[in-house]
Amino acid sequence: MTSSTETAMRQELAAAYRLIAHFGMDDLIHTHISARLPEEPNHLLINRYGDLFGEVTADSLAVIDHQGRQMRGTQVPINTAGIVIHTAVHSARPDAICVMHTHTAAGVAV
Numbered sequence: 658m659t660s661s662t663e664t665a666m667r668q669e670l671a672a673a674y675r676l677i678a679h680f681g682m683d684d685l686i687h688t689h690i691s692a693r694l695p696e697e698p699n700h701l702l703i704n705r706y707g708d709l710f711g712e713v714t715a716d717s718l719a720v721i722d723h724q725g726r727q728m729r730g731t732q733v734p735i736n737t738a739g740i741v742i743h744t745a746v747h748s749a750r751p752d753a754i755c756v757m758h759t760h761t762a763a764g765v766a767v
Contacts, residue, residue: 660696662694663694663697666694666695666702667702667718669692670691670713670715670718671715673755673757674704674711674713675711677757679711682759682761683709683759684759684761686706686707686709686736687738687760688739688759688760689736689742689757690703690757691703691739691743691755691756692754692755692756693747693753693754693755694720695754698751699722699723700721701720701721701722701743702719702720703718703721703735703739704718704735705718705719705733705735706733706734706735706736706739707734719735721740723747725737725741739758742756742758743756743758
């Protein structure tokens with residue numbers, strides 16, 4: 658069972674994925690957005706490998722720790738590059754709540 662804080666973070670992150678897709682800033686399945694769980698600062702939400710940004714839902718997000726281990730729920734594939742990049746940034750920057758990584762020209766501008 659997830660807390661109301663985690664539920665809200667899941668909903669906001671899924672909405673961010675869908676907004677990125679809506680505005681054409683996604684890159685198929687090789688980019689990510691992650692969010693730190695406020696009540697579990699060493700745990701992140703991130704998308705499953707293979708999900709298009711427009712397909713991401715609050716329930717489809719995986720919870721990983723800073724070593725890339727899935728912490729609960731059904732084990733799902735997660736892109737190794739996403740794990741490496743996002744856990745490194747979140748580990749180095751405890752003040753970073755959300756990390757966005759895209760390959761598009763629009764993503765570079767952000």
